[in-house]
Amino acid sequence: MTEVLAAPGLDFAGSDLSGFVRPRADGEEGVELLVRGARCAACLRKIETGVGAVKGVSHARLNLTTGRLSVSWPRGRAAPGDVVRKVEDLGYGCAPFDPAESKAEEDKEGKRLALALGVAAFGAGNVMMFSVPAWTGLSQELGIGGRTLMYWLSALIAAPCALYAGRPFFASAWASLRRGKANMDVPISVAVLLTLIVSFSETLRRGQHAYFDAAVSLLFLLLIGRYLDHKLRLKAKGAARDLLALQAPVALRVGPDGAERGVPVREIAVGDLVAVRPGERVPVDGVVEAGASDLDLSLVTGETLPERTAAGARIAAGALALTGRLVVRALARAEDSTLAEIARLMEAGAQSKSRYVRLADRAASIYVPTVHTLAALTFAGWWIVGADVRTALLRAVAVLIVTCPCALGLAVPAVQITASGRLFRRGVLVKSGAALERLAEIDTVIFDKTGVLTEGRPRLISADARDIARAAPLARASRHVLSRALADVAGPGPAALDAHEVAGEGVEAIIDGKRTRLGRASFVGAATKTATETELWLGVEGEAPVRFTFADSLRPDAAETVAALKARGLKVSILSGDIALAVERVAEALGVAEWRAGMTPAGKAEAIAALAAAGHRALMVGDGLNDAAALAKAHASMAPGSAADASQIAADLVFTGEALSVVVEAVDTARAARRRALQNFAFSALYNVVAAPAAIVGLVTPLIAALAMSGSSLVVTLNALRMAWGGRRP
Numbered sequence: 001m002t003e004v005l006a007a008p009g010l011d012f013a014g015s016d017l018s019g020f021v022r023p024r025a026d027g028e029e030g031v032e033l034l035v036r037g038a039r040c041a042a043c044l045r046k047i048e049t050g051v052g053a054v055k056g057v058s059h060a061r062l063n064l065t066t067g068r069l070s071v072s073w074p075r076g077r078a079a080p081g082d083v084v085r086k087v088e089d090l091g092y093g094c095a096p097f098d099p100a101e102s103k104a105e106e107d108k109e110g111k112r113l114a115l116a117l118g119v120a121a122f123g124a125g126n127v128m129m130f131s132v133p134a135w136t137g138l139s140q141e142l143g144i145g146g147r148t149l150m151y152w153l154s155a156l157i158a159a160p161c162a163l164y165a166g167r168p169f170f171a172s173a174w175a176s177l178r179r180g181k182a183n184m185d186v187p188i189s190v191a192v193l194l195t196l197i198v199s200f201s202e203t204l205r206r207g208q209h210a211y212f213d214a215a216v217s218l219l220f221l222l223l224i225g226r227y228l229d230h231k232l233r234l235k236a237k238g239a240a241r242d243l244l245a246l247q248a249p250v251a252l253r254v255g256p257d258g259a260e261r262g263v264p265v266r267e268i269a270v271g272d273l274v275a276v277r278p279g280e281r282v283p284v285d286g287v288v289e290a291g292a293s294d295l296d297l298s299l300v301t302g303e304t305l306p307e308r309t310a311a312g313a314r315i316a317a318g319a320l321a322l323t324g325r326l327v328v329r330a331l332a333r334a335e336d337s338t339l340a341e342i343a344r345l346m347e348a349g350a351q352s353k354s355r356y357v358r359l360a361d362r363a364a365s366i367y368v369p370t371v372h373t374l375a376a377l378t379f380a381g382w383w384i385v386g387a388d389v390r391t392a393l394l395r396a397v398a399v400l401i402v403t404c405p406c407a408l409g410l411a412v413p414a415v416q417i418t419a420s421g422r423l424f425r426r427g428v429l430v431k432s433g434a435a436l437e438r439l440a441e442i443d444t445v446i447f448d449k450t451g452v453l454t455e456g457r458p459r460l461i462s463a464d465a466r467d468i469a470r471a472a473p474l475a476r477a478s479r480h481v482l483s484r485a486l487a488d489v490a491g492p493g494p495a496a497l498d499a500h501e502v503a504g505e506g507v508e509a510i511i512d513g514k515r516t517r518l519g520r521a522s523f524v525g526a527a528t529k530t531a532t533e534t535e536l537w538l539g540v541e542g543e544a545p546v547r548f549t550f551a552d553s554l555r556p557d558a559a560e561t562v563a564a565l566k567a568r569g570l571k572v573s574i575l576s577g578d579i580a581l582a583v584e585r586v587a588e589a590l591g592v593a594e595w596r597a598g599m600t601p602a603g604k605a606e607a608i609a610a611l612a613a614a615g616h617r618a619l620m621v622g623d624g625l626n627d628a629a630a631l632a633k634a635h636a637s638m639a640p641g642s643a644a645d646a647s648q649i650a651a652d653l654v655f656t657g658e659a660l661s662v663v664v665e666a667v668d669t670a671r672a673a674r675r676r677a678l679q680n681f682a683f684s685a686l687y688n689v690v691a692a693p694a695a696i697v698g699l700v701t702p703l704i705a706a707l708a709m710s711g712s713s714l715v716v717t718l719n720a721l722r723m724a725w726g727g728r729r730p
């Protein structure tokens with residue numbers, strides 16, 4: 001993973017940071033810091049280990065996604081300044097954590113990359129005006145110095161553009177070398193700088209070959225990937241923020257005198273009474289002290305059907321009151337609520353993903369020092385056998401150019417771009433190339449039920465047209481999800497006048513001089529019995545109650561999709577927040593043997609973590625906010641386009657349309673992409689085995705080396721493009 005050393009900024013190590021220390025549980029205190037420049041698993045381990053060794057520190061945890069370093073210690077045992085000083089000594093920028101400051105830093109980095117990309121694009125496009133005449137011989141029409149003139153004009157454009165556009169790679173390479181390691185940016189930086197040096201040398205000597213255009217064009221292609229990677233990181237960081245934005249910013253605290261006063265939700269303490277009116281979200285976890293209401297728990301359970309609650313019931317932050325007013329006694333602070341816990345789970349999941357180390361970076365640990373050693377030995381060998389310094393240097397440069405890791409660097413990105421384009425044409429948005437790598441490795445597929453395997457909306461399946469028309473005025477006056485489904489079937493029309501909704505029971509009004517009710521069986525006076533389907537009852541004064549039944553239908557291709565995944569050797573299971581009876585019915589219809597019902601967001605994330613601990617790599621397919629933590633935690637994840645925003649952000653892939661079969665298409669494409677990437681790696685290795693010895697013995701000039709390097713890049717690109725020409729099963 002690329003590492004960029006950020007400027008430390010202000011010197012906080014010598015400042016008084018006591019105002020940023022906050023009490024923690026179990027008699028500890030701590031501070032949260034913003035770390036700049038940490039990009040990979042090696043950075044994470046280095047910072048956590050280094051800070052953990054600071055005297056008095058008991059816990060250090062860095063989140064790579066947000067840059068937040070959480071450090072704690074027994075009260076009075078450590079100084080925050082020592083922690084900051086340690087982070088800065090390790091080579092990273094550090095400051096007290098401030099979400100606004102974090103976002104500002106992200107914006108600055110994005111602007112720097114965008115500007116570098118723009119400069120590289122300008123240089124790559126304009127240098128060709130002078131490079132093409134020099135390479136084709138057209139410049140000879142200007143006289144003996146025509147080619148040299150074209151090279152000087154090329155240098156005038158390419159050199160400053162390359163030096164400016166290459167700064168992200170130069171900084172990353174320098175930061176890596178300072179820590180005694182070499183990442184992929186080291187050979188790229190060396191190749192770019194040496195290419196410029198040799199080009200200037202050849203131009204001064206009126207030589208035949210210069211490579212100004214190659215230097216700036218390479219940077220342009222690499223910066224495209226770097227900028228896209230930055231944008232994807234920003235989306236990942238926004239997932240937890242978007243989720244916490246759903247938390248009510250203001251709560252109505254009920255005072256001892258019964259008066260309700262609006263206060264920031266962060267001021268609500270354990271034991272405070274909070275009023276929740278219809279249409280408002282519960283601000284903190286608590287227990288209902290008074291009142292009754294239907295609650296929309298889709299944020300917590302993912303189920304669209306409301307749940308009745310009354311005094312004594314425990315409810316979670318984020319639940320939406322639909323009908324009656326509630327008075328809730330807080331059981332936790334806002335930062336300890338269910339919503340905050342889901343956000344923390346999402347951050348943890350995103351961080352675990354960042355530990356995925358790409359094969360190209362692992363290869364660099366051997367590749368980089370080997371190539372540089374070969375180049376140095378080539379220079380020394382030719383010099384020892386009697387060649388002049390210029391000849392020896394050209395031989396060494398030829399080795400570096402011919403072995404420049406362009407093909408190795410393109411091996412994965414070229415495949416990922418092609419595979420992503422293939423899936424995009426089929427309605428699947430791939431949010432990162434690493435997602436395809438992880439998707440190719442899965443052995444288990446876990447589906448949420450509501451909104452994924454099913455259509456996610458109740459559908460009226462049993463009713464008489466006359467009964468629908470009689471119930472429609474009451475249905476239009478209610479906000480209950482089943483009433484809305486009934487109203488949709490009835491079509492537009494008037495709502496009942498003076499309708500009164502009884503929290504958790506139903507709605508009633510006087511229609512045609514008769515008391516008419518729509519709601520639960522007990523509410524309308526119908527005989528109760530165990531039902532296998534969701535139901536509403538219509539009760540008209542003096543008449544027998546009428547029953548309306550609803551069901552959440554399976555997606556048309558759900559069974560086919562499950563069967564196709566099993567045929568590919570994948571294990572399929574269901575994790576749902578719905579009741580056991582509903583989940584069991586869906587599992588039986590699809591032939592899924594393993595399923596779990598009544599799952600909370602934390603429960604789903606824990607189930608995913610348990611699978612990972614057992615050695616399984618799971619694909620999670622979910623749509624609700626309650627699935628966001630599990631989506632972030634899974635080895636790979638997908639969400640439909642109808643999913644909640646936070647779930648779409650947390651997912652690796654988002655698919656549009658109603659077809660669930662795109663899950664199979666995505667798995668097939670990811671597996672094909674892995675095969676193409678491994679083929680490209682094999683070719684890159686074979687190319688270097690042949691090209692490097694040829695350059696060492698002097699059979700390859702810098703010109704031939706540049707052509708061979710470009711040819712190797714073309715081969716891996718064409719191999720990647722084969723994916724775009726295949727059929728459904730690549």
